[in-house]
Amino acid sequence: MPLKSKHLLGLDGMPKEDIQLILDTAVSFREVLDRPIKKVPPLQGKTITNMFFESSTRTRLSFELAERRLSADVLSFQSSGSSVSKGETLKDTARNIEAMKIDMVVMRHSAAGAPHYLSSVIESAVINAGDGGHEHPTQALLDMYTLRERVGKLAGLHVCIVGDILHSRVARSNIYGLKTMGVKVSVCGPATLIPRDIEKLGVDVYHHIDDVLPKVDALNILRIQLERDAGRLFPTIREYHNYYGITRQRLEKAGREMVIMHPGPINRDVEISADVADGESSVILQQVLNGVAIRMAVLYLLGTR
Amino acid sequence: MNVLLKNGRLIDPVSGRDESVDMHIVDGRIEKIRPSIASSSSMKVIDLKGTIIAPGFMDMHVHLREPGFEHKETILTGCASAAAGGFTAVACMPNTKPAIDDASVVKFIKEKAKIALNGLVDVHPVAAVSVGRKGEHLAPIAELASAGAVAFTDDGDPVHDAELMRRALEYASMFSKPIIQHAQDLPLTKGGVMNEGLNSTTLGLPGMPAIAEDIMVARDVKLVQYTGAQYHVAHMSTAGCIALVREAKRKGLKVTCEVTPHHFTLTDDAVRTYDTNTKMNPPLRTREDVEAMKQGLRDGTIDVIATDHAPHSFDEKQVEFQYAPFGIVGLETAIGLAITELFEQGVLSFHQLIEKFSANPRRILHLPEIKIEEGERANLTIFDPATEWIVDVQKFKSKSKNSPFHGHKLRGRAIGVINNGESAWANG
Numbered sequence: 001m002p003l004k005s006k007h008l009l010g011l012d013g014m015p016k017e018d019i020q021l022i023l024d025t026a027v028s029f030r031e032v033l034d035r036p037i038k039k040v041p042p043l044q045g046k047t048i049t050n051m052f053f054e055s056s057t058r059t060r061l062s063f064e065l066a067e068r069r070l071s072a073d074v075l076s077f078q079s080s081g082s083s084v085s086k087g088e089t090l091k092d093t094a095r096n097i098e099a100m101k102i103d104m105v106v107m108r109h110s111a112a113g114a115p116h117y118l119s120s121v122i123e124s125a126v127i128n129a130g131d132g133g134h135e136h137p138t139q140a141l142l143d144m145y146t147l148r149e150r151v152g153k154l155a156g157l158h159v160c161i162v163g164d165i166l167h168s169r170v171a172r173s174n175i176y177g178l179k180t181m182g183v184k185v186s187v188c189g190p191a192t193l194i195p196r197d198i199e200k201l202g203v204d205v206y207h208h209i210d211d212v213l214p215k216v217d218a219l220n221i222l223r224i225q226l227e228r229d230a231g232r233l234f235p236t237i238r239e240y241h242n243y244y245g246i247t248r249q250r251l252e253k254a255g256r257e258m259v260i261m262h263p264g265p266i267n268r269d270v271e272i273s274a275d276v277a278d279g280e281s282s283v284i285l286q287q288v289l290n291g292v293a294i295r296m297a298v299l300y301l302l303g304t305r
Numbered sequence: 306m307n308v309l310l311k312n313g314r315l316i317d318p319v320s321g322r323d324e325s326v327d328m329h330i331v332d333g334r335i336e337k338i339r340p341s342i343a344s345s346s347s348m349k350v351i352d353l354k355g356t357i358i359a360p361g362f363m364d365m366h367v368h369l370r371e372p373g374f375e376h377k378e379t380i381l382t383g384c385a386s387a388a389a390g391g392f393t394a395v396a397c398m399p400n401t402k403p404a405i406d407d408a409s410v411v412k413f414i415k416e417k418a419k420i421a422l423n424g425l426v427d428v429h430p431v432a433a434v435s436v437g438r439k440g441e442h443l444a445p446i447a448e449l450a451s452a453g454a455v456a457f458t459d460d461g462d463p464v465h466d467a468e469l470m471r472r473a474l475e476y477a478s479m480f481s482k483p484i485i486q487h488a489q490d491l492p493l494t495k496g497g498v499m500n501e502g503l504n505s506t507t508l509g510l511p512g513m514p515a516i517a518e519d520i521m522v523a524r525d526v527k528l529v530q531y532t533g534a535q536y537h538v539a540h541m542s543t544a545g546c547i548a549l550v551r552e553a554k555r556k557g558l559k560v561t562c563e564v565t566p567h568h569f570t571l572t573d574d575a576v577r578t579y580d581t582n583t584k585m586n587p588p589l590r591t592r593e594d595v596e597a598m599k600q601g602l603r604d605g606t607i608d609v610i611a612t613d614h615a616p617h618s619f620d621e622k623q624v625e626f627q628y629a630p631f632g633i634v635g636l637e638t639a640i641g642l643a644i645t646e647l648f649e650q651g652v653l654s655f656h657q658l659i660e661k662f663s664a665n666p667r668r669i670l671h672l673p674e675i676k677i678e679e680g681e682r683a684n685l686t687i688f689d690p691a692t693e694w695i696v697d698v699q700k701f702k703s704k705s706k707n708s709p710f711h712g713h714k715l716r717g718r719a720i721g722v723i724n725n726g727e728s729a730w731a732n733g
Contacts (some may be wrong), residue, residue: 054314090625111626111627111628112627113509114626117624117626133510134509135509193503193505196506201503
């Protein structure tokens with residue numbers, strides 16, 4: 001059964017069967033990662049380009065590793081700043097690379113919608129590795145995979161996404177994906193970091209973290225962008241940590257077991273305290289491992305479609 | 306020129322006429338208007354059965370891009386686009402390079418317009434409020450007015466400084482010229498590329514809240530009340546803004562406003578494909594705002610339909626949504642959208658529609674009224690209100706093709722224009 005779409009641009013509107021298929025396919029690739037020889041042949045002879053127009057370490061390495069584990073040929077480049085500032089348009093950059101006969105493009109870009117635009121001007125399949133404040137579908141897929149692996153199911157759970165929802169592509173992809181899979185989703189953060197009308201997406205909005213903690217099965221704690229947000233969107237990092245930081249004390253007070261997720265990289269003792277990040281409820285490192293399996297599944301399903 | 310227009314329906318809100326007529330025009334002057342005029346061999350006879358003859362339409366919000374951005378549009382191609390869209394006059398905005406902040410630029414534009422199409426389309430420059438449109442020092446308003454500027458605006462940007470706006474209103478009122486405001490509170494819209502709401506949240510695009518427009522108009526209405534000056538709100542897009550103008554008019558202030566066809570037709574749902582031709586400033590708003598536009602048109606709060614014709618080259622729009630310039634072309638779809646969205650839906654009668662395209666913009670800019678009478682110069686727009694057509698941007702006379710309406714089916718289009726002894730017809 002193939003995926004319905006040629007591209008993976010986002011989880012908004014993706015049918016449940018497709019999400020299920022990706023999660024299930026990832027299970028067998030996850031098993032591959034435990035073998036002594038971690039390489040399988042399905043994308044042999046395929047060429048994949050990783051176009052990272054925004055700095056990224058973990059997502060880029062995760063994709064590259066997934067591509068190599070599937071035996072694809074890999075071309076990667078990272079360019080800080082927009083394509084515009086380089087003087088060449090995204091369209092020209094992508095068409096030039098495509099002229100070298102490639103099969104798939106994985107793109108990270110600071111502008112929302114850039115992969116959608118790209119998919120309209122090139123022939124290759126496009127995988128969105130994060131576009132501005134819009135979507136980061138493979139991150140949400142690996143979050144769902146990890147949650148399902150830990151709890152054994154998705155439907156009926158309640159997940160709260162904590163932090164800067166306004167700028168977060170991880171939050172949006174998680175909301176779309178989790179809702180489709182029957183998970184109740186709440187968001188919690190200062191009013192300044194909650195985007196307008198988000199409740200119309202069917203999520204509950206909280207501004208006080210202690211109100212929501214006793215109700216949830218899992219937390220997805222977002223990274224606070226220290227350089228961007230402090231000062232205008234909330235007063236100080238200290239205040240943010242005191243009111244929204246997830247600490248052991250806070251979790252104990254909530255009196256409920258919950259899975260702790262974070263898309264990384266973490267700011268220790270800002271949005272999450274070190275003991276929670278390293279504690280037994282934390283699945284942060286499993287997320288990283290499962291990320292490779294999820295990306296293998298997506299690349300496999302789109303690359304052999 | 307020796308033309309006999311046969312069987313057209315003359316609708317002239319000024320004289321109140323609405324009847325089927327024949328009209329004989331010689332050398333740009335209306336020779337005769339009669340129920341029936343016999344043709345002679347020297348006349349070019351044009352059968353206008355089923356079409357409407359109206360006083361020449363004016364688009365009071367057009368970016369002709371010359372001088373400075375001739376790769377987007379020139380005065381010549383802009384005039385050709387206006388004529389094709391059924392306009393015999395345009396007012397052009399000052400965000401050129403250099404800006405229209407010096408009398409020499411006003412004269413340059415008027416000279417060029419006179420040569421373009423032999424003056425078929427009258428071009429009325431709107432000059433900058435501030436030097437370089439920087440919002441700091443007043444442009445030489447008296448000199449600009451003497452050179453022929455019909456109004457003042459920093460369009461593209463608001464006159465943001467309240468004190469500068471106050472002085473501009475006071476100064477321009479000495480010459481009976483309106484200040485046209487691009488109403489936008491800048492800090493509230495910083496970085497924004499679309500309307501703020503569910504769609505911007507879903508798309509992850511930075512939003513521009515509707516209140517940013519309302520706040521600027523609310524402030525300006527206070528300044529108008531204080532100065533007694535004449536003020537016009539450009540391309541209004543929010544329900545809140547209409548309520549403010551309605552209230553200002555009720556108080557008897559000299560406040561008028563315009564709406565673009567895209568703001569009474571589309572909502573920000575159109576942005577969901579990240580099509581850069583749905584990116585304009587002010588942005589497409591919500592269904593409630595579109596309904597408020599229609600209500601404002603119906604009850605007379607909105608005086609004018611103007612297009613904010615904003616040409617950009619193909620490549621300039623072929624980029625990521627956030628990097629694309631704001632604006633779309635509008636001259637050649639205006640009549641079709643007005644008839645499809647307003648007349649067909651019972652919002653406006655032909656009579657009202659013609660007023661908003663002709664008499665009202667001329668009144669706001671203090672231009673002479675068009676008279677459709679024997680002995681008067683012919684300044685006419687002829688349109689077919691019934692024909693259905695599919696918008697094909699490649700057929701536009703404009704140099705630019707950046708329209709979100711490509712492929713849309715519209716009802717009604719311009720058939721021809723006559724002005725200054727020149728004419729242009731849709732079918733040659």
